[in-house]
Amino acid sequence: MSEKILQIENLTVNFDGFRALNNLNFSLDTGELRVIIGPNGAGKTTFLDVITGKTKPTTGQVTFKGKSIKGNVEYQIARLGVGRKFQTPRIYLNLTPRENLELSCNRYKNVWNALFGKPSSAERRTVAGLIETIGLETKADLKAALLSHGEKQRLEIGMLVAQSPDLLLVDEPVAGLTDEETENVGNLLLALAESHSIIVIEHDMEFVRQIARKVTVLHQGTVLCEGSMDEVQNDPRVIEVYLGKQEDDHAAA
Amino acid sequence: MILAHRSLEAGSLQLEIKLVDALIQSKPKARQRLLLEAGIVAAIALLLLFVIPPILVGSGQGFRVNLLGRYLALAIAALGIDLIWGFTGILSLGHGVFFALGGYSLAMFLLLQLPDGQLPDFFSPYGVTELPWLWQPFYSLPFTLFAIVFIPTIVAAILGYLVFRNRIRGVYFSILTQAALIVFFNFFNGQQKLINGTNGLKTDTATIFGQTVSSPPIQAFLYTLTILLLVGGYALSRWLTSGRSGRLLVAVRDDEARMRFSGYDPTMFKVLVFAISAGLAGIAGALYTVQSGIITPQAMNIAFSIEMVIWVAVGGRATIVGAILGTLIVNFAKSILSEQYAQIWYFFQGGLFLIVVTVLPGGILGWLREDGVRLVRSQINKRRPLQTYPSLEEDPDVQYERKNLTNRESDR
Numbered sequence: 001m002s003e004k005i006l007q008i009e010n011l012t013v014n015f016d017g018f019r020a021l022n023n024l025n026f027s028l029d030t031g032e033l034r035v036i037i038g039p040n041g042a043g044k045t046t047f048l049d050v051i052t053g054k055t056k057p058t059t060g061q062v063t064f065k066g067k068s069i070k071g072n073v074e075y076q077i078a079r080l081g082v083g084r085k086f087q088t089p090r091i092y093l094n095l096t097p098r099e100n101l102e103l104s105c106n107r108y109k110n111v112w113n114a115l116f117g118k119p120s121s122a123e124r125r126t127v128a129g130l131i132e133t134i135g136l137e138t139k140a141d142l143k144a145a146l147l148s149h150g151e152k153q154r155l156e157i158g159m160l161v162a163q164s165p166d167l168l169l170v171d172e173p174v175a176g177l178t179d180e181e182t183e184n185v186g187n188l189l190l191a192l193a194e195s196h197s198i199i200v201i202e203h204d205m206e207f208v209r210q211i212a213r214k215v216t217v218l219h220q221g222t223v224l225c226e227g228s229m230d231e232v233q234n235d236p237r238v239i240e241v242y243l244g245k246q247e248d249d250h251a252a253a
Numbered sequence: 254m255i256l257a258h259r260s261l262e263a264g265s266l267q268l269e270i271k272l273v274d275a276l277i278q279s280k281p282k283a284r285q286r287l288l289l290e291a292g293i294v295a296a297i298a299l300l301l302l303f304v305i306p307p308i309l310v311g312s313g314q315g316f317r318v319n320l321l322g323r324y325l326a327l328a329i330a331a332l333g334i335d336l337i338w339g340f341t342g343i344l345s346l347g348h349g350v351f352f353a354l355g356g357y358s359l360a361m362f363l364l365l366q367l368p369d370g371q372l373p374d375f376f377s378p379y380g381v382t383e384l385p386w387l388w389q390p391f392y393s394l395p396f397t398l399f400a401i402v403f404i405p406t407i408v409a410a411i412l413g414y415l416v417f418r419n420r421i422r423g424v425y426f427s428i429l430t431q432a433a434l435i436v437f438f439n440f441f442n443g444q445q446k447l448i449n450g451t452n453g454l455k456t457d458t459a460t461i462f463g464q465t466v467s468s469p470p471i472q473a474f475l476y477t478l479t480i481l482l483l484v485g486g487y488a489l490s491r492w493l494t495s496g497r498s499g500r501l502l503v504a505v506r507d508d509e510a511r512m513r514f515s516g517y518d519p520t521m522f523k524v525l526v527f528a529i530s531a532g533l534a535g536i537a538g539a540l541y542t543v544q545s546g547i548i549t550p551q552a553m554n555i556a557f558s559i560e561m562v563i564w565v566a567v568g569g570r571a572t573i574v575g576a577i578l579g580t581l582i583v584n585f586a587k588s589i590l591s592e593q594y595a596q597i598w599y600f601f602q603g604g605l606f607l608i609v610v611t612v613l614p615g616g617i618l619g620w621l622r623e624d625g626v627r628l629v630r631s632q633i634n635k636r637r638p639l640q641t642y643p644s645l646e647e648d649p650d651v652q653y654e655r656k657n658l659t660n661r662e663s664d665r
Contacts, residue, residue: 052514078516092500092507099500106497109517111525114498163515 004063005030005167005197006051011060013046013221020046022221024060028167033193035200035208037232038218039241044201045087047218048169052084053077065166079109083165087172089152093145097136097155100144101127105162126162134158134188150181157188161196168198174207186210217241290491298484301325302477322476323544324584325483330537331564331576332486333530338562339571340494341526342506343422347430348534349558350437351405355535356542356552357441358404360454361388362397363543366461375449385447401539402532409531413524422509431555438553453549456542466543479540483577486533490573493529502526563602566609569616579616 008026012019021043028034038044049055051062053074062069069077078084091100105123106113119127131140134154139147144155153173160168170189174182182204189211192198202208208215208229215232217224225235232238306318330352337343364373365388372384390396416429442451457467464471494502501522504512509519542548551557560583568579583605591598613620 074510074513075516075518078514084514086511090508090511092504092511094503094507095500103497103500103504103512103517104515109515111521114501114522115493117497119497159515 003030004028005032005065006199007063008051009061009063011050011062012058013043013050013055014058019221021050021057024218024222026216026223028197028199030166030197031193032214033189033198033200033211034214034216035202035212036216036218037202037205037208038224041220042218043221044218045171046221048084048171048199048201051077051169052082075109078163078165081164081166083160083163083168085156085160085168085170085173087175089149089156091144091152091155091159093143095144096141097131097144097147097158098127098140100155100159101130101162104159105130105164130158130162133161135184150177150184153177153181153185154188157185157192161192166197168192168196170198170200172201172203174202174204182207183210294484294487298480301480306476318476319472319544320585320588321581322472322479323541324581325476325479325577326537326540326544327561327564327584328537328577328580329479329483329486329540330534330561331568331580332483332490332573333533333537334561334565335571335573335576336490336493336502336533337526337530339565339573339576340499340502340506341523343523343527344424344427344562345430345527345530346427346555346558346562347432347434348531348561349434349553349555351409351531351534352538352541352557353437353441353548353550353552354405354408355401355538356548357448357454357538358391358397358400358535359539360456360542360548361391361448362394363456363459363461363466364454365392366459373454375452375454376446379446381446387447401535403535405535405538406528406532410524410528413527414520417520417523417527431558434553434555434558438550441550441553451550453547453551455547457546467546472544475540475543479544482536482540486536487573487577489529489533493526494571494573560602563606563609565616567605567616569618569620569622572616572618572622575616575618578618582617 004027006026006028008024011021011024011026013021024043024047026047036044036047046055050057051064051069053069053072053076064077064080064082067080069080072080091097092103095103102119102123105127106117106119107123108117131137134157136147136151136155136158139151144152147155157170157173160170173185173189177185186207189198189200193211200211212229214226215229216226217232217235217238219237219241224237224241225232227235301321305321309315309317309321330348333351334345334348337345367373372381376382391400412433416426421429441448444450448454457465459466461471466472493499501512501517504517505519505522512519538548538552564580564583565576566579567583568577569575583602586601586605587598590601609616615623
């Protein structure tokens with residue numbers, strides 16, 4: 001399992017002179033669950049933007065499953081096997097959870113198939129199984145706009161899984177959730193980690209402690225340090241960064 | 254709530270049973286509904302074909318049959334607007350271009366129904382003695398039929414691809430379609446020697462099958478053809494907006510970025526819908542032209558393209574039937590009102606649009622489906638239909654949250 005699924009070398013993203021990411025190096029093993037933390041403005045979301053092709057790197061390169069993703073746009077990268085969950089839930093509000101999942105689950109995402117294809121029974125089974133996994137059985141055929149915030153979060157994670165990506169990128173999955181829902185999402189992620197490589201970005205330290213095995217701290221666009229939760233918490237540089245910016249951190253949480 | 258990760262096999266037997274149940278229940282139901290719908294459509298088509306014209310003629314309103322035919326042709330264009338705007342959420346204010354392309358194609362074919370060696374009349378004042386190359390292919394009927402549908406489709410596909418590929422959306426797209434409209438308008442207006450410029454092409458005196466286009470048998474034929482094509486357009490729209498493709502259209506409207514990150518390329522879907530809606534506008538333009546007797550660059554008047562959107566808005570966005578209904582209502586209101594009071598129509602049209610936007614955002618059909626049903630139910634003292642639980646739907650706090658705490662667009 002020591003094979004790298006994602007490797008990032010000397011990555012710099014320059015927004016009109018502001019370096020959102022600065023000479024960043026990062027690698028993720030296949031099957032690993034990694035949590036990325038960092039104060040506001042550390043470049044966490046930009047980091048995901050680059051991996052998913054939303055933002056083009058100024059210099060440096062991203063290698064996914066041994067291949068450079070350079071020149072690919074979002075939907076091509078998604079087809080390579082990268083799934084992304086956004087900070088606020090992004091689902092199709094005017095479709096039902098079942099339809100939402102079905103669209104993600106569909107293997108052939110071209111126009112022809114959209115017109116003439118029908119969901120296979122295997123796909124329908126997968127969708128039904130996922131609905132159960134994310135606990136939306138009773139609401140599977142309501143408009144997704146009627147779901148609560150937590151249910152939407154879970155639905156989006158379900159959509160991600162339906163896509164059956166090799167790498168899941170999850171941006172602040174528990175923002176705005178109750179403690180109970182937070183724990184549910186945590187368990188869901190841990191269960192998913194058994195068969196996927198996952199990167200989670202999070203502010204909620206309780207939650208990070210629940211799921212984290214290895215933590216990467218980003219600061220000002222570079223990796224500040226990496227290690228287990230305890231190592232990271234006791235690292236003097238991390239303490240300095242966080243204590244120095246404690247107000248920011250509170251505001252974010 | 255079962256959140257533990259389950260292997261799919263474990264629950265699959267139970268699911269199989271559920272699925273089979275669902276299939277047994279839903280399949281015949283869906284088919285029955287489809288048959289019922291087809292029956293209703295056929296009944297309305299027959300009504301329009303055989304019942305309404307004699308009634309109108311009998312009551313001395315024979316000219317209204319021709320008007321009805323024209324408006325039914327416009328309804329085909331409205332179907333296209335409903336596809337692109339109602340379902341996919343892309344507001345095109347330039348469908349007049351496609352309408353005119355279809356109209357000009359058929360008009361050119363009709364004007365060429367002359368004895369060998371003769372040119373259409375309008376050429377002589379400009380001193381044109383040889384048929385321009387642009388006209389040559391329009392001697393052929395198959396080419397003309399192809400052109401009516403596919404010239405607008407191809408123009409829209411190219412324009413759409415260039416625009417959508419660069420992720421130009423929303424208002425910017427609408428402005429671009431208006432710009433395209435002006436470009437085409439000025440081009441058609443300025444080409445006297447080619448297509449008679451601002452005077453347009455008159456089709457009512459042209460002959461086909463040995464009769465003038467404006468003669469009753471040909472007009473009756475065109476009326477029938479319009480209804481058949483409208484039914485075809487309706488079927489096409491229903492097919493496109495149901496099933497997977499329909500869900501993808503809604504997905505484009507709801508969250509294009511989500512689609513992209515799920516591995517779909519929204520550009521191709523948008524190009525497809527834009528092209529199909531343009532093809533429908535082309536057919537509408539051709540049918541409208543031959544029933545009104547003339548096509549001029551005024552078909553690319555900005556107001557006319559905006560009117561198309563108003564028809565759909567009045568009838569009800571994303572309802573298909575609403576597009577047809579809205580077109581007929583608005584246009585008949587227009588013709589009746591402007592017969593009585595010549596100038597009042599534009600005030601009325603403006604007012605109508607304001608009312609729809611502010612009071613009836615779902616259009617007439619949307620209102621009927623939502624509030625109309627509710628109104629009737631409350632009159633006969635029934636509870637309104639609930640989508641979740643009474644404890645949720647009737648709790649003002651929950652309703653407040655649903656209204657105000659839905660998806661925010663922070664990371665678009």
